[in-house]
Every structure is written in structure tokens, then in C-alpha cells.
Amino acid sequence: MDAQPNDHCSIQQTLDQVGDRWTLLVLRDIFRGYRRFSHIQADLGIARNLLADRLARLVDAGILTKVPYSQRPPRFEYRLTPKGRDLSVPLIALMHWGDHWCADDRPPVLLVHHECGTPLDVAITCPVCDDEVAAPDIRSLPGPGRTMENQATA
Amino acid sequence: MDAQPNDHCSIQQTLDQVGDRWTLLVLRDIFRGYRRFSHIQADLGIARNLLADRLARLVDAGILTKVPYSQRPPRFEYRLTPKGRDLSVPLIALMHWGDHWCADDRPPVLLVHHECGTPLDVAITCPVCDDEVAAPDIRSLPGPGRTMENQATA
Numbered sequence: 001m002d003a004q005p006n007d008h009c010s011i012q013q014t015l016d017q018v019g020d021r022w023t024l025l026v027l028r029d030i031f032r033g034y035r036r037f038s039h040i041q042a043d044l045g046i047a048r049n050l051l052a053d054r055l056a057r058l059v060d061a062g063i064l065t066k067v068p069y070s071q072r073p074p075r076f077e078y079r080l081t082p083k084g085r086d087l088s089v090p091l092i093a094l095m096h097w098g099d100h101w102c103a104d105d106r107p108p109v110l111l112v113h114h115e116c117g118t119p120l121d122v123a124i125t126c127p128v129c130d131d132e133v134a135a136p137d138i139r140s141l142p143g144p145g146r147t148m149e150n151q152a153t154a
Numbered sequence: 155m156d157a158q159p160n161d162h163c164s165i166q167q168t169l170d171q172v173g174d175r176w177t178l179l180v181l182r183d184i185f186r187g188y189r190r191f192s193h194i195q196a197d198l199g200i201a202r203n204l205l206a207d208r209l210a211r212l213v214d215a216g217i218l219t220k221v222p223y224s225q226r227p228p229r230f231e232y233r234l235t236p237k238g239r240d241l242s243v244p245l246i247a248l249m250h251w252g253d254h255w256c257a258d259d260r261p262p263v264l265l266v267h268h269e270c271g272t273p274l275d276v277a278i279t280c281p282v283c284d285d286e287v288a289a290p291d292i293r294s295l296p297g298p299g300r301t302m303e304n305q306a307t308a
Contacts, residue, residue: 010252010261011182011245017256018248019175028165031289083255088289090247091165092278094172097244098164099297101237102171106299107164113280114291121279124246126267135185135242137268143253145260 017061018087022046023054024094027087030064035077063087093122171215172241176200177208178248181241184218189231217241247276 018024025044034040041051055078058064063084066076080087092111099107111120123132172178179198188194195205209232212218217238220230234241246265253261265274277286 009182009249009263010257011249012179012252013256014248014252015175015178019178021169021173024169024173025166028163032294085289086251086255088292089276089278090244090251092292093244093247093276094168095164097240098166098168101240102167103164103299107297108299109163110295110297111292112295113283113285113287114293116280116282117293117295118280118282120287120292121281122243122247122276123279124243125275125277125279126270126272127275128270128272129267131267133267133274135239138242138246138265138274139268139271140186141264141266141271143261143264145257145262 014090017057017063020054022050023058024091026051026054026058027063027084028091030078030080030084031088031091035079036069036075037078040078058084089122092120096122168244171211171217174208176204177212178245180205180208180212181217181238182245184232184234184238185242185245189233190223190229191232194232212238243276246274250276 018027022044025046026040029040029043034043037051037055040046040055041048044051046054055064059066059078061083062081064078065081067079069075069077095107095109095111099105112118113120124134124138125131126133172181176198179200180194183194183197188197191205191209194200194209195202198205200208209218213220213232215237216235218232219235221233223229223231249261249263249265253259266272267274278288278292279285280287
């Protein structure tokens with residue numbers, strides 16, 4: 001068991017980009033519609049230097065993009081890129097887990113389907129069997145990105 | 155905008171329990187079948203004191219349970235509780251995001267349905283419309299756990 005091959009693990013690569021509590025809270029705020037430094041800062045009560053650092057990393061990673069909203073003084077707002085918008089699935093999955101296990105199934109916020117108002121579900125599904133799949137029914141196999149270098153871990 | 159009401163947010167409550175890079179990597183290893191301190195430590199290359207701290211917190215949070223596997227010397231392994239097993243959904247969602255955005259859709263590991271071998275999907279779905287739902291079609295509403303105390307945030 002060697003730590004090196006884990007560098008190729010997609011969970012580890014994801015956590016390298018967003019696996020930090022402040023980063024995930026900043027992203028939650030941006031999904032909620034907070035786009036400006038001062039609004040996010042006031043909402044989270046985060047130190048300005050920490051927020052500047054997290055936003056710069058998210059821009060560098062291509063998860064957020066800076067869009068000017070004022071020329072004088074120069075001011076920017078932060079918007080999700082397609083890469084950032086795709087984080088809605090893991091973020092909502094984390095939220096649902098908290099709704100069930102930390103909020104006794106009485107969530108403070110419900111996320112619903114805009115069209116019909118039904119509370120949404122996040123699940124692992126099999127596209128062929130069209131079924132929800134539970135952890136014991138999941139098997140791992142080497143994927144197309146497996147190399148000699150990372151084949152020690154599965 | 156006041157930081158206090160965010161304490162009731164389910165994402166924040168979840169991150170209080172698992173929102174730390176090492177904690178998520180420890181959980182990934184346990185999902186993979188590593189159950190013993192020495193195996194997780196060797197796989198992650200994490201300092202022993204940090205690993206002991208993360209495991210103790212996960213046991214305190216009811217996410218892991220300690221099961222003895224040797225009396226002399228006393229030795230334990232760590233197993234997921236039902237609360238811990240439910241973290242498979244957010245962890246697989248994080249992994250899929252990394253497969254797509256960090257591994258160019260060439261994942262080193264494929265998670266497949268045990269029955270039919272099909273690679274699994276993680277998605278936000280509407281149980282009524284039976285459709286996958288994208289971020290722009292999601293609306294947030296006050297939930298049953300919303301109180302006067304936390305109604306400033308949605």
C-alpha cells in the first residue's frame with residue numbers, strides 16, 4: 001500500500017480543488033445567488049484574506065469566473081462556470097445527507113423541481129436497470145484511466 | 155445578512171461533521187474496504203495523530219463504529235454505520251465530478267452496478283416527473299425545519 005497511486009483517484013483530485021470547508025461554503029453561497037465579495041463575506045463571516053484566497057483558487061481552477069460589474073472603482077462578481085455548476089450534484093448530496101442525519105428530516109430549506117414543486121432526490125442509479133442502487137450493490141472495476149502507475153489501488 | 159442563521163443550513167451541518175479533506179479521504183478508504191488504523195495510515199500517508207483524531211471524531215459523530223478484532227493486544231477495526239453508509243451518495247458525486255472535470259472522462263476506477271456491470275450514475279432527479287433535473291430548474295423553498303431564527307437565509 002503506497003500513498004502515491006492515490007494521486008490519480010478522482011475523489012482526491014476533486015478534494016484538491018474543493019475539499020476545504022470554506023471553499024464548499026463559498027460555493028454554496030454562490031449557488032444561492034451571492035455573487036459579490038462583500039455579500040459572501042458578510043454572509044459567511046469569513047476573514048477577507050481567507051475569502052480572497054478561496055475565490056482566487058476557484059477562479060484558477062476554472063470553477064468560477066470574474067465578471068466586471070463596475071468600472072470605477074473596478075469591481076467584479078463571481079459566476080459559476082459549467083465546471084462549477086456541475087458541483088450542484090455533490091453539494092446537494094451533502095445537503096440531503098445533512099437534512100436526514102443532522103436535521104431529523106426537517107430541513108430548513110427544500111430544493112424543489114421548478115416545474116412541479118416536488119422536493120428533489122439525489123441518488124445513485126443504474127441507467128440500464130433504471131433502479132436506485134445502494135452501497136452494497138456497487139462494485140469497483142479498473143477504469144479506462146487506470147495506468148501501471150496507479151493500478152495498485154482500486 | 156447575518157452569519158448566525160447559517161448554523162441551521164444542512165450543508166454547513168454536514169461540513170461540520172465531514173467537511174475536512176482528511177476526513178473525506180479516510181471515509182473513501184473505509185468505503186474501499188480499508189478498516190484498520192495501520193492500513194488506512196499506510197494508504198494515505200497521514201500522520202498517526204491526525205488519523206487518530208479524524209477517526210475519533212467520526213466515531214463520536216456516529217458515522218463509524220469500532221469493532222474489536224483482537225483481544226491481546228486490544229485492536230479495533232472501523233466500520234461504517236448506516237449514517238456513514240449514506241455518505242456513499244455525496245462521495246460518489248464528488249468522484250464523478252472529478253472523473254469528468256479532472257480525469258478527462260477517463261476515470262482510473264469505475265463504479266458499476268453489481269448485478270449488470272453498468273457504470274453507475276449520480277443525479278438530481280424529480281420523483282414525480284421521473285426526470286433528471288439540472289441546476290437552473292431547481293428552486294429553493296422554506297422547509298419544515300425553518301424557524302424564526304434561521305428564516306433570514308434561504
